Amino acid sequence: ILPAVFLSQVPLKVGRMCYSSSVPTTKLFIDGKFVESKTSEWLDIHNPATNEVISRVPKATQEEMLAAVDSCSRAFRSWSETSILARQQVFLRYQQLIKDNIKELAKAITVEQGKTLADAEGDVFRGLQVVEHACSITSLMLGETLPSITKDMDTYTYRLPLGVCAGIAPFNFPAMIPLWMFPMGMVCGNTYLLKPSERVPSCAMLLVKMMQDAGAPDGTLNVIHGQHAAVNFICDHPAIKAISFVGSNQAGEYIYERGSKNGKRVQSNMGAKNHGVVMPDANKENTLNQLVGAAFGAAGQRCMALSTAILVGEARSWLPELVERSKALRVNAGDQPGADVGPLISPQAKERVCSLIQSGVDEGAKLLLDGRNVNVKGYEHGNFVGPTIIGNVTPAMKCYSEEIFGPVLVVLEADTLDDAISLVNSNPYGNGTAIFTTNGATARKYTHEVDVGQVGVNVPIPVPLPMFSFTGSRGSFRGDTNFYGKQGIQFYTQIKTVTSQWKAEDATLKSPAVTMPT
Ligand code: NAD
Numbered sequence: 001i002l003p004a005v006f007l008s009q010v011p012l013k014v015g016r017m018c019y020s021s022s023v024p025t026t027k028l029f030i031d032g033k034f035v036e037s038k039t040s041e042w043l044d045i046h047n048p049a050t051n052e053v054i055s056r057v058p059k060a061t062q063e064e065m066l067a068a069v070d071s072c073s074r075a076f077r078s079w080s081e082t083s084i085l086a087r088q089q090v091f092l093r094y095q096q097l098i099k100d101n102i103k104e105l106a107k108a109i110t111v112e113q114g115k116t117l118a119d120a121e122g123d124v125f126r127g128l129q130v131v132e133h134a135c136s137i138t139s140l141m142l143g144e145t146l147p148s149i150t151k152d153m154d155t156y157t158y159r160l161p162l163g164v165c166a167g168i169a170p171f172n173f174p175a176m177i178p179l180w181m182f183p184m185g186m187v188c189g190n191t192y193l194l195k196p197s198e199r200v201p202s203c204a205m206l207l208v209k210m211m212q213d214a215g216a217p218d219g220t221l222n223v224i225h226g227q228h229a230a231v232n233f234i235c236d237h238p239a240i241k242a243i244s245f246v247g248s249n250q251a252g253e254y255i256y257e258r259g260s261k262n263g264k265r266v267q268s269n270m271g272a273k274n275h276g277v278v279m280p281d282a283n284k285e286n287t288l289n290q291l292v293g294a295a296f297g298a299a300g301q302r303c304m305a306l307s308t309a310i311l312v313g314e315a316r317s318w319l320p321e322l323v324e325r326s327k328a329l330r331v332n333a334g335d336q337p338g339a340d341v342g343p344l345i346s347p348q349a350k351e352r353v354c355s356l357i358q359s360g361v362d363e364g365a366k367l368l369l370d371g372r373n374v375n376v377k378g379y380e381h382g383n384f385v386g387p388t389i390i391g392n393v394t395p396a397m398k399c400y401s402e403e404i405f406g407p408v409l410v411v412l413e414a415d416t417l418d419d420a421i422s423l424v425n426s427n428p429y430g431n432g433t434a435i436f437t438t439n440g441a442t443a444r445k446y447t448h449e450v451d452v453g454q455v456g457v458n459v460p461i462p463v464p465l466p467m468f469s470f471t472g473s474r475g476s477f478r479g480d481t482n483f484y485g486k487q488g489i490q491f492y493t494q495i496k497t498v499t500s501q502w503k504a505e506d507a508t509l510k511s512p513a514v515t516m517p518t
C-alpha cells in the first residue's frame with residue numbers, strides 16, 4: 001500500500017527467536033531519514049474489512065526515541081530562527097502536495113482504518129484546511145504594541161515558539177488529526193515529534209514524507225511509533241515543552257496529568273456523547289437524513305458522531321421512519337463502490353459495541369434495529385456491525401452513559417425543550433450537540449442554555465473550520481487552549497514582552513530611582 005521508503009521487510013525477532021516474515025514493516029522517521037527500528041517488539045496492523053495482517057509497526061526503542069527528540073532539539077535552533085516567510089513557503093508547498101495526493105492518502109486510510117474512500121477523502125480534506133490556514137501565519141503570529149506607555153517608553157510583544165512539541169494521535173482520523181498537530185506547531189517555529197496511532201500509521205508516514213518534499217529541514221519533524229512506553233517517554237522527556245493529545249478519556253486524562261506534572265503544556269481532546277435534539281417543528285426530511293448520516297457515517301467512529309437522539313414531543317412519531325432510512329444504508333468494505341458504513345477498527349471494538357447493545361436490551365431498552373448479525377458478502381471475517389437503533393433508553397443505562405464508538409444510535413424522549421436541555425447538560429461530555437428546528441427563538445434558547453462546547457443549529461456535525469478552534473468542553477477536554485485557529489497558535493507559542501525607553505540626551509536621570517516605577 002505504500003512506497004518502499006516507508007515499508008520494508010525484516011525478520012521478526014521475538015525474544016531470542018527470529019522468524020522470517022513477508023509482512024512489511026513501518027519505518028521510523030528520525031533526523032530526516034526513514035529508518036528501520038531495531039526493536040524486537042512489533043504490533044500487527046490489520047485490514048478491518050478482512051482482518052488480514054497487512055503490515056507491522058514497531059515499538060520504538062528508548063535509544064530511537066531519544067535520537068528523535070535530540071534531532072528535534074538540534075533542529076529547533078535554526079528552525080525557530082528561520083524567517084516566518086520561509087516557514088510559510090514550506091506550508092504553501094505542503095498544502096499543494098496534499099491536494100495533489102488526496103486519493104493516495106485516502107487509500108492508505110481505508111485499508112488500515114476501514115472507512116469508505118469518500119469519507120477518507122473528507123478526513124484528508126478537513127486536515128488540509130488546517131494546513132491552508134497555517135499558511136496565514138504571517139498575520140496569525142503578530143504580537144501587540146502600545147507606544148508611549150509613559151514618557152519615551154514603548155511596550156511590544158513577540159509571539160515565540162516553545163521548543164520541541166509532541167503529538168499523540170488516535171486511530172479514527174489518520175489524516176485530519178495529525179494535521180491538526182504538527183503543521184500548526186511547526187509553522188509557529190517549533191520542531192515536532194509525532195506519535196501516530198499504532199493502528200493506522202501509513203497515512204501519517206505519507207504526510208510526513210510530503211512535509212520533507214515540501215522543504216521541511218531535517219529534524220524539524222520526527223516520528224516514533226509505539227504505545228504506552230512511547231507515550232510515557234513523551235510525557236517525561238524534559239526537552240518536550242507541549243503535548244497535543246486526541247483520543248480516549250482513559251489515555252487523555254492520564255497524559256494530561258502526567259505531562260502537566262512534568263511542567264508541560266497539555267491539550268487533551270477526548271471522548272464524547274453527542275446529542276441531537278429533534279423539535280417537532282423541524283424540517284422532517286432534512287433532519288432524518290442528517291441524523292442517519294451523522295450517527296452511522298464512519299461506522300460511528302467519530303468523536304463528533306451524533307450518537308444520541310432526543311425526540312421532543314410529537315417528533316417521537318418520527319422513529320419508525322428513522323429506522324427505515326437507517327436500514328437502507330449499505331454496509332460494505334470501505335473500498336467497495338456504494339459502501340455507506342465500513343467495518344469497525346478491530347474484533348475487540350466489535351465485541352465491545354455488541355456487548356453495549358446487549359446491555360441496553362438487558363436493561364429494558366427496545367432494540368428497533370439490530371446490526372449485530374450483518375452479513376457482508378466476501379468480507380465474512382471483517383469487523384462489521386450494521387446500523388443499530390436502541391429506543392426507550394434512559395440516562396441510567398450503560399448504553400447511554402458510555403461512549404459506544406460504533407454505528408449505534410440511542411434514542412431518548414423528552415416532553416419539552418427544557419427537559420431536553422437538562423438531559424444534555426447532565427451528561428458529563430461536552431464535545432458537540434445539534435438542534436433541529438425551524439424556530440429561531442428555540443434555536444437561540446438552545447445555543448445559549450446548552451453547556452456543550454460546539455453547537456449546531458440544523459448542522460449535525462458542527463466541527464468548526466480552522467479560522468475558529470475545536471472547542472469541545474467539560475468531560476471531552478482537558479487543558480485551556482484548544483486545537484487550531486487562534487487558540488492553536490496560542491497553544492504553540494509563548495509571549496515575550498519588551499518595554500523599551502529611548503530618552504533624548506537632556507532627559508538623562510540625575511540620580512538613582514529607588515521607588516517602584518509608576
Ligand atoms: P486511544 O486513547 O486508545 O488512543 C489514542 C492514542 O493514545 C494512541 O496514540 C495510543 O497509542 C495512545 N494510548 C492508548 N491508550 C493509552 C493509555 N492507556 N495510556 C497512554 N497512551 C495510550 O484512542 P483511539 O481508540 O485511538 O481513538 C478513539 C477515541 O478518541 C474516542 O474516544 C474518540 O471520541 C476520541 N476522539 C476524540 C476527538 C476529539 O477531538 N475530541 C477526536 C477524535 C477521536
